[in-house]
Amino acid sequence: MIGGDYILELCNVFYSGQVEPGSCIQRIIGSIKTGVILKDVSMMVHSGEVMAVLGSKVVPFKFNSSSPELSSVAKSGTSNEKSPTIATELRLRKLDLNPNGSGKKALLDVISRRAQGPIRGQILLNGQPMSLCMFQQRCGYVTHKCNLIPGLTVEQVLYYTPTKLTGYLKKSKVKQVMADLALSQVSNRCTEYLTQSEYRRLMIGIQLIKDPVILLLDEPTWDLDPLNTYLVVSILSNASKKYGTAIVLTMEKPRSDVFPFLERVLYLCLGDVVYTGGTRQMLEYFNAIGFPCPQLENPLMYYLCLSTVDRRSRERFVESNHQIAALVEKFKIEGGAFRKGSSVTAPNHTMDHGNKIPLLLGRPSSFQIGWTIYARLLSATISFRGAGLRQMFLRLFLLPLFYFLLWAFYREMKDYQHTYVTRTGLVFNCLAGVYFIAIVNTILLYPTYRTRYFQESQEGLYGGTLFLLTYNAVSIPFSLISVAGASAIIYPFVGSYQNTLEFLYFILLLWACYIFAEQQTMAILMIVKDHLSAAIFSIYITCVCLTLSSGILRSIKGLHDWLFYLTYATQTRYAAAFLNRKVFTSPDLNQALPFSSRRNCSNVNLIETSSGINDPYCRHVSGQSYLSERYSRDHRDVIFSGILEEDFNIGLTFAFALGMIVFNLFMYLLPLPASVKAKFRE
Template sequence: MISSDYVLELSNVFYSGQVEPGSCMQRLLGSIKTGVILKDVSMKVHSGEVLAVLGSKGSGKKALLDVISRRVQGPTRGQILLNNHPMNLSLFQQRCGYVTHKCDLIPGLTVEQNLYYTPTKLTGYLKKSKVKQVMADLALSQVANRCTENLTQSEYRRLMIGIQLIKDPVILLLDEPTWDLDPLNTYLVVSILSNASKKYGTAIILTMEKPRSDVFPFLERVLYLCLGDVVYTGGTRQMLEYFTAIGFPCPQLENPLMYYLCLSTVDRRSRERFVESNHQIAALVEKFKIEGGAYRKGSITGPNHNLDGGLGHGNKVPLLLGRPGAWQVGWTIYSRLLVATLSIQKAGLLRLFLRLFFVPLFFFVLWLFYRDMQMFQHTFVTRTGLVLNCLCGAYFLGILNSIFLYPVFRTRYFQESQEGLYGGALFLITYNLVSIPFSFVSVAAASAILYPLIGSFDDPSQYLYFALVLWACYIFAEQQTMAILMVVKSHLSAAIFSIYITCICITLSSGILRSIKGLQQWLYYLTYATQVRYASAFLNRQTFLIPELLETLPYDLKHNCTNMNLIETAASSSSGFCRYSNGQEFLVERYSRDKTDVIFSDGILDFDMNIGITFAFALGMVVFNLFLYLIPLPAFVKAKFRE
């Protein structure tokens, strides 16, 4: 519904930015190559109109959209006004929309769910009605219950448009919405955009590299760009009149959009053609500056202003309508995460398996290997392996779960954060509210499978402590991997880095693969800064300080270490048999440097200290991630997740 007439005006806009891809180090050092990308761009578009920005690759089409949306980082000057109010980031985020060329929607959600769980001020019945209306307008009603991963390319593009239309933007920018679509779907998408612009009173600006003739009737305005210069901007039908007047009439049976696009493109097939076409385009640019004023339909002129400023002049902007509250946005994001996890679709079932059944399945396999443990001397080695596998299972499965589950939600967050919908802390809180309860149920069930091999359910508190320590390790591994995934896009690279760090900690600090007392002094003290030290000490205490292991164990059914004669005892000892008289002696060898502090309340195996510090590490990693997501990242780091 058209509530009023909106006018977006650009006047004398210049933009300088990166003109060539640069490496990560070049970007950090600021040594990337920059240049002028947009040169003196002026245009106007009204509500209910569709404006096509046409140009070859590198002409500045996307840069123009980024300048309007306030997403550029380089210096910009000129005027961008929406109803005579300077366009700043807050104004754009609240009243405009941007459909990027690539958008990663969450697998497992249906078309209707993707639209419904987009944060807006609408709630309840009004939002459901709006969703149904948008689906009907975009010809998506027949696939409302189809998951995003099962959509065709055209349906996926229309869904991306719908996610922006659900917010009722007055200006909608679209970067190559018809890219790689067949002629029929190209016509469908452009016609739908034209109808939506009329119905909702939205001014639509879209970029196209190869416009077809059948979309000509749907375009009220066009803007031709060549290397940042304006060759023509104005009414589509007036375009024919203008180019005919300056001596370039469109031949009959030619596509006028494509004909004048070729006229505005540098010919690089040979040096001579390059020079000739360059001179011709420069002449066209100068010609339009002199004679094109009437075709712009009264575009604004005036002194340049820095676009980085606010609204200025103390003007109260009626266009600002406010944003949905943090609680409303948080509930929407939480509901979306929960629905995606509990979805009965393939992607949802996979998430549910990873969250609930992956860890119990691994621990069940461990139980199959360790179920026949007997109380002989070899049980010290076997139980050490069991503790090691429990720790590795908690850490490595936590890492793998984060690698498989987190990236799709992370990428969606980075894309939505550009729209000002919510911040990193809110996203991380909602993600943890979904992830942590599932991980507790999963680890508790897994612990119930293995705990009977270590202790007895006669004392439920001991089982609970066993499960809680493994849960804390699982959470720590998840959060550590999520912190890495914040700056590393590659899932494989993040997994390798996180696993490498964890392997080092387990090797040095667990006391299982290598005795702690054998470490160098600086490594010994370094182990105090790892969670593995405390978790492993707790699990080993719970495993080896049980009544059955406080007495000397026989070597096997035929050999009793306490009754063997001296020759047998000496031979057995030299071979490593009957090495430990009891579990306490084993722990002294693995953890104590002076054999005096292991069994005391303030020693390395202190019960309360180990369980407390293990959870302190997990909680500290959660809090660290919250602060990490509040720190502004370099634009090039965030950009690789958005596009």
Template sequence: MISSDYVLELCNVFYSGQVEKGSCLQRMIGNIKTGVILKDVSMSVHSGEVLAVLGSKGSGKKALLDVISRRAQGPIRGQILLNSHPLSLCLFQQRCAYVTHKCDFISGLTVQQTLYYTPTKLSGYLKKSKVKQVMADLALSQVANKCIEDLTRSEYRRLMIGVQLIKDPVVLLLDEPTWDLDPLNTYLIVSILSNAAKKYGTAIVLTMEKPRSDVFPFLERVLYLCLGDVVYTGGTRQMLEYFNAIGFPCPQLENPLMYYLCLSTVDRRSRERFVESNHQIAALVEKFKIEGGMFRKGSSIIGTNHNMEHGLHGNKVPLFIGKPGSFPTGWTIYTRLLAATLSFKKAGLSQTFLRLFFLPLYFFFLWLFYREMKDWQHTFISRSGLVLNCLSATYFIGIINAIMIYPRYRTRYYQETQEGLYGGTLFLLSYNLVSLPFSFISTFASTAIIFTLIGSFTNPMDYIYFSLILWASYIFTEQQTMAILMIIKDYLKAAIFSIYIPAVCVTLSSGILRSIKGLQDWLYYLTYATQTRYAAAFLNRKVFTNPTLNQILPFDLQHNCTHMNFETSLLNGISSPYCRYANGLSFLTERYGRDTTDNIFNGILEEDTNIGVTFAFTLGMIVFNLFLYLIPLPSFIKAKFRE
């Protein structure tokens, strides 16, 4: 090892883990099939080298990367060292990087923005320079301003690599970076990785299932795995000498990488072939344990690392360099969310519409429907329906917006938190700082559209309070949906479950669809635990204490309800066929009065209590979410958002 070299070493590593996918219930109770996945794996890779892990499906390639990155779930024996220092999860997150097979970027951002808004210790001019350099190295400069939704598969894969290279890792792991790519792009990506390894002094470990012959010159080392056993590991060119020495020379005009991969793969075409290939591979594994020591250390690049560029990681750079601070990371996440929302791309315009214009548009249709409302007796029912539509629409659109917008950020959060970049609380705070101003503007604009139908209020505070109640209701269901989306990946299931909750609450607690006094005692007291009770009571009081409704309204132009004939009908015990409500107070009493002795304005319709409790529910849901994202979830729940 030369003085400026980093070395990743695995010494006699064994790993046992899940070998078959289990159901959700099986994972919850721990009833899943496990077995030995990696068996006595030893390997090493130096700075500036590219090591390819080759093997058929199920050979343990991905498990090896998960073990190195400390993401594997299960017992691990053996040593994983970086410059003779145990490679802990903290050390890996600070000095290494892992390009997974699947990565979801945030829609609406360009290539340059995606790289720039990756949380790192760099900032300002240094970060911009690093972004330009990485784009040039990965042949992405020509698509710097291209939206990620418009990238080709090859460009997207290179962007995935760039997001990790921007962190300047000393070890870079890649899971199938050339999967499903055409030969030209496969060659391009492997050659780019080889150049990056030498330029930055990065040790690169990548997995491949079907290696092509044209990538052979770019691979300094190779590791063949079969069902967790090492068939060969060491220098790529020394591989030819080793297999030739043990009696398996590569035929001329054959791809040596693929030839020896087939040699290391169990043949399942028949029972006889299966048994024969199993015995052959077992013999190869034992043969390498005995005679492969000198080949394991061989590589064509050792001793030539002196000419690497200034990007080389020298021993002068400490292993532990710390993580980016919480405030710079939070600011990066916040500006990234804001840039994605305000983007003029299709995804950004869609978000802007949902956040700013969806609710006002719905309220505009409400205004069109209710604008012909006259001050007759039936206006009591119409205004009650208007309140119901305002409250229900706010709940519903809050849920729909969360379902349509939040998942893309949630998935990216789950992927980045596995890299140790930030935690759930910081992510939620940043998301809420973007979401809350938009919802505030949207609900206040919506109230301005519909407020003229409610009545002529001279006090501007009535408009403000009405808007604040709708805003609190919007935030509450949005946060509720975000909590549900934490564990439910399917958007439709999460939406149905989230909509069901406020639907039940509106039906039982609002006093609009069903009178509060008609509820059984246990249901009545249960309504105290719902935000809908307080929000609906506040809105109804504002609407039905309007001076316009403080008098007996006529039924229509032909039937006038005078004060006298209304009271006479009540005294005689006869329900007036036209005049059901004397005023707004009588309507509220019918809906909210439990008995004749109730003073509803000092009880269920008490104004300060209702607005205070409505916001208390909303604030409580926000705080609950912050704590919820601190709770360590089972790995199988998080895995479904990452893979």
């Protein structure tokens, strides 16, 4: 099933970048340390071949033997013609910048065009320079960590991967990939219940479903037991032969039983190439330079130890570093013939690959990708499994449950003077509940999809605007159903069901508040990774707005002028004004309410004087007088002054919600710094 002959070639690649972690402030001011990560790396891999990129951090033992030939290379000095001692000391200073990295992941990032930093040299696919667009269309990258959406089965994860295939062809491809990766028996199992080996194979399947010609894998066997390590590598070898894919994978500790599946190997030490070429030619090369592999030894691990810096003491560090420098120079001189060799028959290099094999095939349409993402989100939400039921509860039942508790608390409410304070608490709890439930739901549900978006955006599948549109298309209808159910529970304390339009207005107002809080939290989560920090920040903003703008906890007329005018820029002002008018202008509050069952205020002279109302027990004449106390700054009638005008308040409440949606769409169009995006993909 090899569709064509593809060759990935790196020629004298140098890459400079960040060599130690830096804080956000250091990234901004540019004070992080940088250095050369890859140094004159050249390699080649063909269709149907598997190449292992090896490099270690700590060597378990030290070689005491050295060949005379290597000693002569070392004594000749480095390319800068300095003495061995000076060259070693200079190298030590460079190693202090990057004491642990061998350059394996940096190599994959350079090939995939994801590396941030200056790159010199050539990266060619069939003789054409590898661009980001070419890699995204024709190649695949299985990262070390991949966050899949919970609630989806293995088959659904593969089927909802955006590709140009649709319908029956895509279903057939999914079944074929599952069979090739030994996942058919767990096709109906959710991702959160997969073993580590099954999860890794599913990550590989997500890329294989796209038919890549080059597949990069970052530590696919990390933390797997020997049996599953053998299984994964053997599956990759079979896939490379079946699909004609050139596979490049990094490994930390290669086992001897995977040796037959590797056609090529690349040894890196601190960015330098110690050897690259066929695995079987590797034995011939090291034997020729005086390092034959002992019998019954794992050659992959033996030469990995040979090309690793020994850090157990300064003397061993200097000696092993000196030896590796000699090996690097030796391979530059004599490794040209081995670099192109392989354990399989090499294809004809003289053919014009660029003209005969198309490298840019186009992408699926935005509508097709959007529909696939929407169907995936909907399937993850409407799922009768653990993660799906959790999402359904949060989206549909959490808010009605909170309002049911409010109903149980306020159902004994009596029409006495203290009902003004009680009903104020009802309005506050209605608003605070819908705001805070929206924040909690967003914090618990959105980050998973956000992380998956940032990971898939590296593949060029879709952008932030399309992601938000599809997420809102799923989330907003669920929020409407939830708010409608909650409103039906609490509305008897606000109005009468006989007026259907008023009840509809009540639902729409709470829905607009829910959408605003949800979109506000999503905006914060775009730049804040930690869920708890984002939740605290969003709740803090909401509490400030409720305190200052709603007129519930503090009278608006008592605010300073600058705070009073600032309240016009908050949604809570208009939402609270609508609810306050709805509650306090009801027919039950149009008259002077009794103080209690024993004291009636109807016959008391409730005339306001300079010192207040004559009767201290009967403070409020009616609901309208109560609203004037909360809102009026110049003793005007708040009902007819426009402050509590219903259509105006509900219109602005919805305007804030729609404005927040548009703001988020605009924000996701802005390019974020690579350092910010990277932390969301982890």
